[in-house]
Amino acid sequence: MSEQLSLKEPLLKRIKIDRSAIVEFSKEYMVLFAIAILSIITIIIEPKFATIANLTNIMRQFGPLIMVCLGMTFVIIGGFIDLSVSGTIPLVVVITHSMIEPYGMVTALIAGLIAGALCGFINSLLILGSGATTQAEALFITYGTMVVFGGLAMLYTGGVTHYLTYMEADYSLFTVIGSGTVGIFSVSFLIFLFIVTILYIFQSQTYLGRTINLIGGNKTAARLSGISITKGIICMFTINGFMAGLSGIILFSRVTQASPTLGKGYETQAILAVVVGGTSLLGGKGSVIRTVIGTLLVILLGNCMNMLGIDVFMQNIMRGLILVSAIWLDAKRQR
Amino acid sequence: MNNQAKSGNIIKLITKQKAVLAIIAILFFMIFFPTNFFTSYNLLDLLNSASIYIVLAFGITLVIIGEGIDLSIGGTLCLGGIIAIMCMNAGLPIWLSIICAVLVGAFIGLINGFLVVYQKCAPFIITLGMGLVLTGVAQQLTDAHPVSPSNVKFMMIGNGMLFGVIPNLIVIMLIIFALVHILLRYTQFGRNIYAIGGDYEVAEYSGISVRKIQAATYVICGAMAAFSGVLLSSTLNTGSSIYGDRIPLVVISAVVVGGTSLAGGVGGAPLALVGYLVFGVMENSMNMLGVSPYAQEVIRGVVVVTILCLDSYSRKRKREAV
Numbered sequence: 001m002s003e004q005l006s007l008k009e010p011l012l013k014r015i016k017i018d019r020s021a022i023v024e025f026s027k028e029y030m031v032l033f034a035i036a037i038l039s040i041i042t043i044i045i046e047p048k049f050a051t052i053a054n055l056t057n058i059m060r061q062f063g064p065l066i067m068v069c070l071g072m073t074f075v076i077i078g079g080f081i082d083l084s085v086s087g088t089i090p091l092v093v094v095i096t097h098s099m100i101e102p103y104g105m106v107t108a109l110i111a112g113l114i115a116g117a118l119c120g121f122i123n124s125l126l127i128l129g130s131g132a133t134t135q136a137e138a139l140f141i142t143y144g145t146m147v148v149f150g151g152l153a154m155l156y157t158g159g160v161t162h163y164l165t166y167m168e169a170d171y172s173l174f175t176v177i178g179s180g181t182v183g184i185f186s187v188s189f190l191i192f193l194f195i196v197t198i199l200y201i202f203q204s205q206t207y208l209g210r211t212i213n214l215i216g217g218n219k220t221a222a223r224l225s226g227i228s229i230t231k232g233i234i235c236m237f238t239i240n241g242f243m244a245g246l247s248g249i250i251l252f253s254r255v256t257q258a259s260p261t262l263g264k265g266y267e268t269q270a271i272l273a274v275v276v277g278g279t280s281l282l283g284g285k286g287s288v289i290r291t292v293i294g295t296l297l298v299i300l301l302g303n304c305m306n307m308l309g310i311d312v313f314m315q316n317i318m319r320g321l322i323l324v325s326a327i328w329l330d331a332k333r334q335r
Numbered sequence: 336m337n338n339q340a341k342s343g344n345i346i347k348l349i350t351k352q353k354a355v356l357a358i359i360a361i362l363f364f365m366i367f368f369p370t371n372f373f374t375s376y377n378l379l380d381l382l383n384s385a386s387i388y389i390v391l392a393f394g395i396t397l398v399i400i401g402e403g404i405d406l407s408i409g410g411t412l413c414l415g416g417i418i419a420i421m422c423m424n425a426g427l428p429i430w431l432s433i434i435c436a437v438l439v440g441a442f443i444g445l446i447n448g449f450l451v452v453y454q455k456c457a458p459f460i461i462t463l464g465m466g467l468v469l470t471g472v473a474q475q476l477t478d479a480h481p482v483s484p485s486n487v488k489f490m491m492i493g494n495g496m497l498f499g500v501i502p503n504l505i506v507i508m509l510i511i512f513a514l515v516h517i518l519l520r521y522t523q524f525g526r527n528i529y530a531i532g533g534d535y536e537v538a539e540y541s542g543i544s545v546r547k548i549q550a551a552t553y554v555i556c557g558a559m560a561a562f563s564g565v566l567l568s569s570t571l572n573t574g575s576s577i578y579g580d581r582i583p584l585v586v587i588s589a590v591v592v593g594g595t596s597l598a599g600g601v602g603g604a605p606l607a608l609v610g611y612l613v614f615g616v617m618e619n620s621m622n623m624l625g626v627s628p629y630a631q632e633v634i635r636g637v638v639v640v641t642i643l644c645l646d647s648y649s650r651k652r653k654r655e656a657v
Contacts, residue, residue: 081460130644131651136404136459136597140643143584147636154629268467271460281460313474320468324450327464331456 031276031293035300042304049307056186058303063188064251065269066295070199071120071243072270073291074236079216079283080127080138082237085244085270087149088119089263092248094153097162097258105173109249116245117238119149124237128230133219135281146267153260164256178253188250195246199239199288212236217284272323273298281330354593354609361616370623377619379502385615386508387493387566392586392593392607393515394559399590400519401552402532402599405447407462408560408586409579410469411440415564417473417574420484429489436565437558443469444557448550466583473576481575484568493570504566511559516604528552532599588639589614591646598650614638 042049068085075082096112103111126141164171180187203209208231214222215232223229244263251262277294279286301322305315365372372378391408398405415436422432447465451458484490495503519525527548530538539545568574587597593610595602617638621631 126640126644130647132644132647133651135457137643137647139459139463140584140587140597141640141647144588144636144640144643147581147584148633148640151629151632151636155627155633159629268463271463281457313471313479316471317468317475318471320464320466320471323464324461324468327456327461328450328454331454331461 029278029293031278031290031297035293035297038297038300038304042307046307049304054303054307056184058299059189060186060254061299061303062192062295063186063254064247064263065266065273065299066192066292067195067243067247067250068263068266068270069273069291069295070196070288071240071247072267072274073277073279073286073288074203074212075138075240076271076274076279076281077216077283077286078212078232078236079135079219080233080236081135081271081281082120082123082142082240083139083267084119084123084142084145084149085240085247086263086265086267087146087151087153088116088241088244089248089251089266090153090260091119091149091156092116092245093252093258093262094157094162094260096249096252097164098156100164100167100171100174101169104169105171109173112249113242113245116248117242119145120237120239120241120244121234123241124234127237128233135283150260157258157260159260161257161259164252164258174249174253174256177250178256188254191246191250195243196288196292203288208232208235213284215283268323269298269319272319272326275326275330276322280334281327282334352594354606354613357592357613358609358616361613361620365620365623368624372620372623377623379505381615381619382612383502383504384570385611386502386504387563387570388582388586388589388615389508389608389611390511390563390566391560391582392590392611393511393604394556394563395583395586396590396595396602396604396607397515397519397528397552398556399587399595399597400532400599400602401528401549402535403451403549403552404459404587404597405444405462405553405556405560406459406583406587407443407447407465407469408556409582410466410473411443411557411560411579412564412567412582413574413576413578414443414469414473414476415440415561416568416578417476417482417564417576418561419565420482420489420568420574421476423489424482424485429486429492433562433565436561440561440564441554441558443561444554445550447557448553451553452546452550466579470576470579477574477576479576481573483573489569490572491569493566493568493572504570507566512604512608519603524548524551529600532601534600584639585614585635586611588642592642596650597643597646 039049048054068089072082072085092112092115095115096108099108099111123142123145126145127138130137130141132138132141164174176187177191178188182190203212211222211227211232212235214225214227215229219229222232247266248263252258255262273294274286274291275281275294276297277286277290277292279290279294298319301318302315305318310318391412395405395408418439419432419436422435423429427435443465447458447462450456450461450465491503493504497503497506519528527538527543530541530543531545531549535545564578567578589611590602590607591597591610592613593602593606593608595606595610614635617635618631621634626634
């Protein structure tokens with residue numbers, strides 16, 4: 001009798017644990033289910049969704065947006081937020097474009113990336129200088145720098161859109177980035193794989209990367225345990241600026257025009273992707289892998305809505321609603 | 336030592352009244368340029384066009400004093416104008432259309448208030464998302480085209496003159512100014528907002544129904560944003576989904592430069608009025624000097640960043656002093 005009970009008990013317990021683990025897993029990765037459901041619904045209504053052409057299209061769209069999202073992940077994990085990316089992108093684009101003719105394409109590419117990183121660095125200096133510690137302060141300051149960077153891009157070009165294809169100089173590098181393929185993969189997708197690997201290793205294996213998580217979790221505790229918050233903040237904003245620059249270059253190569261309004265709305269889409277992926281807005285929790293999944297959902301959503309013929313304004317409403325409900329769920333989970 | 340104390344007082348005064356000083360500085364600067372800046376027509380026009388945003392600034396002041404923030408005011412503003420015009424085109428009388436628009440604004444404020452106060456979402460980020468939704472709704476309603484009212488009289492609200500001398504907008508702004516000032520200074524509700532912004536927990540333990548009052552500030556702010564949208568559409572005689580693009584940032588930094596702190600508990604209607612006038616005067620003088628719009632954008636951005644950084648910095652100083 002007693003033996004039977006003792007046999008039964010652990011079994012029941014194990015089942016219980018398993019069930020809670022499943023619930024936990026499904027709560028954590030709800031996005032994956034969302035992606036699956038979304039894909040299935042779209043395939044049923046519009047079978048063209050599953051064609052190679054469409055999948056390549058999705059892969060291409062992945063390029064510019066994911067870079068911003070990956071950069072934003074670090075800033076949000078660090079307990080801040082950065083809206084200035086949609087100002088950084090046009091600034092980087094117009095700088096890169098203007099450098100191709102006199103200095104050659106490789107220099108232009110590097111200059112663009114440096115300009116992006118510099119924008120992020122300026123943000124971090126402003127935040128450190130003003131002693132801002134909350135997400136709200138960072139949001140306002142970067143909202144301002146977004147206007148400044150975007151305005152500078154406008155000022156630089158006089159509001160004119162320049163076309164890459166009209167250029168006399170060699171611009172083949174940008175063509176490769178924008179529309180080149182290696183086998184079935186687009187070059188921008190390979191760049192993404194490369195970058196995401198580096199960032200993943202940086203985040204999980206290096207001291208500086210883990211510092212950012214700790215800063216986001218609790219700034220006071222991080223400072224008291226001897227972590228340099230200054231270094232962490234500079235690091236996360238510079239990475240974000242650099243990634244915005246990279247995103248700008250990929251976007252520029254894809255659309256082959258340097259418009260000072262390029263990248264508009266990327267900041268909110270990036271926040272949406274990061275939050276939907278499960279990185280908490282409170283900071284300290286999240287990873288680049290989650291962001292990749294979140295971005296996939298955001299892009300799939302856009303693709304599905306296009307496939308289903310939902311018009312662009314309705315899509316904006318849907319995105320906004322999803323952002324609001326994702327933030328709401330995030331707040332609810334933390335409570 | 337006496338001298339030191341005196342100079343300390345002067346510095347304190349300057350930092351407190353920096354908005355007034357900024358306005359005086361710009362006016363002084365403009366003396367040296369031969370423009371039409373100092374004509375009564377221009378100055379009246381300056382105040383007139385600033386009035387719309389000053390009304391918006393009053394609304395956001397209430398929320399900021401209560402330790403909140405609302406970035407969806409841009410969306411509410413453009414939606415307010417569009418709804419008023421659409422109601423009018425559907426055959427409703429003007430006054431009813433305006434009430435409809437204001438009610439929609441209040442409803443948006445209610446949603447914001449619910450999400451922020453009762454669901455504990457971070458206010459700046461949830462209202463940013465809300466702004467996206469509202470802009471989307473405005474685009475959907477108008478198909479992203481500007482809409483114009485069928486009733487000609489609607490235009491007279493924003494462009495008419497009272498007694499043929501004072502523009503209507505200034506009168507409306509002054510009335511709302513008086514109302515908000517009285518609400519904040521002389522009613523229990525207004526004083527409670529200050530208490531909540533000053534110290535949330537103390538306010539809660541003193542028996543103030545903090546949640547209701549905080550949510551109410553969002554509702555009032557939404558209603559006022561929609562009303563200023565009506566005024567804007569009436570002035571331009573069109574409603575469009577692009578009006579609210581950069582407005583939240585400019586109005587919030589105007590409120591902050593006036594002396595209302597984003598930390599809550601400090602501020603008032605006169606401060607918001609003076610704060611927005613800084614931006615109004617700056618914009619007008621830049622137009623007068625013929626600065627290119629792109630350069631204006633950069634200058635405005637730099638001013639905004641400076642103001643917000645200084646606000647953060649003063650808060651940091653305060654924290655360290657404690």
